[in-house]
Amino acid sequence: MAKYTRLRYDVATVPLADLVREVLDVDDLEGLAASEWLATRETDQSTPYHKQFYDSFDAVSPVYRTLARHLLGDVVDHVYLQRIPTFRVHLRNSVAVGSWHRDRDFGHDPAEVNYWVPLTRAFGNNTLWIDNEPVHAEYGEVIVFDGANSWHGNVVNDTDISRVSIDFRTIPRAAYRPNSRKSVSFGLPFLLGEYWDVV
Numbered sequence: 192m193a194k195y196t197r198l199r200y201d202v203a204t205v206p207l208a209d210l211v212r213e214v215l216d217v218d219d220l221e222g223l224a225a226s227e228w229l230a231t232r233e234t235d236q237s238t239p240y241h242k243q244f245y246d247s248f249d250a251v252s253p254v255y256r257t258l259a260r261h262l263l264g265d266v267v268d269h270v271y272l273q274r275i276p277t278f279r280v281h282l283r284n285s286v287a288v289g290s291w292h293r294d295r296d297f298g299h300d301p302a303e304v305n306y307w308v309p310l311t312r313a314f315g316n317n318t319l320w321i322d323n324e325p326v327h328a329e330y331g332e333v334i335v336f337d338g339a340n341s342w343h344g345n346v347v348n349d350t351d352i353s354r355v356s357i358d359f360r361t362i363p364r365a366a367y368r369p370n371s372r373k374s375v376s377f378g379l380p381f382l383l384g385e386y387w388d389v390v
Contacts, residue, residue, distance in 0.1 A: 194321045195336035198262055202331045205258045207251075208310040211355065214247040215240055221311045221352035225283035229347065232289030236278075236376050240355075244278040255357070259390050262306060262333060263361065267390050271367055273359040274388035276308075277376050281317050281345060281354035291344030298372035298381065300362055305338030309356040316346050317354040362387065 202208065212220060223240065230237075244251070259272050281287035295301050307319055313328045320326065321343045326334055336343070338360070348354065367387070371380050379386040 194324065194341065195326060195334045197328070198333040198335060199331055200258060200261055200333065205254060205261065207254055207258060207308070207357075208330055208355075210251055210254055211244065211310055214250060215243050220355040223280065223282055223353040223355070225353075226285035228285070230282075230285045230287070230289050232375070235287060235289040238280055238282075240280045241278055245275070248275055255359075256390060258308070259306075259359070259361075262335075263390060269365075270361040270363055270390070271383060271387040272361055272390045274379075274384075274386060275377065276357040276359040279354075279356045279358065281348050281356075283317075283348050283350065283353055286345050286347060287354065287356070288344050291342055293342055294339040294360070297375045298370075299339050299360070299374075300366060300368070300381070301339045302366035303339045303360045303362045305336050305358060305360055307334040307336070307356060307358045309334075309354065311352065311355050313354050313356065315350045317348040317350045317352065318345070319343060319356075320345055 208220060217223065255276055260267055263270060279287040294303065309328045310330055313319065318325050318327060321336055322341055328334055369382055373380050374386055
């Protein structure tokens, strides 16, 4: 059984990386400076880049939703979408996610599906690993995988570029069960209107 599915979208129509560059006020996402320390699970969402992205998410949201509608196609009306995608910065000499994990270990529903969207080249030790296998991808590709139940994470980035990506989850509306558990990244309860939204 395949560990993931690779989808593609038109970056001219959905210029997500251009928008994120504007939000971060940088010329080159791959050129983000190397980190001076190794991120942990407690600090992997704490860079100034994360603050800029989330503070400016209203500018990103329409393009994010356009991408989600494109990727989901016919199932768009049968799932809920993660309202705010998770922003990842895999700086050189650091990690993007502080620990290997399965999302279900952090309160996520086993029925969720993960979409990983690199905004730079993703290769070698700067990329996402699923079940101990690196997943190479280019900007314009999306990796769809079972993050709730598959081990995934990353290793220290020893490449010559930083990797930037977003990821988001969907859940079938039929599987959605309101609960008050909260997401690790945002502290949002897994509820419609909080963590989840209609597309």
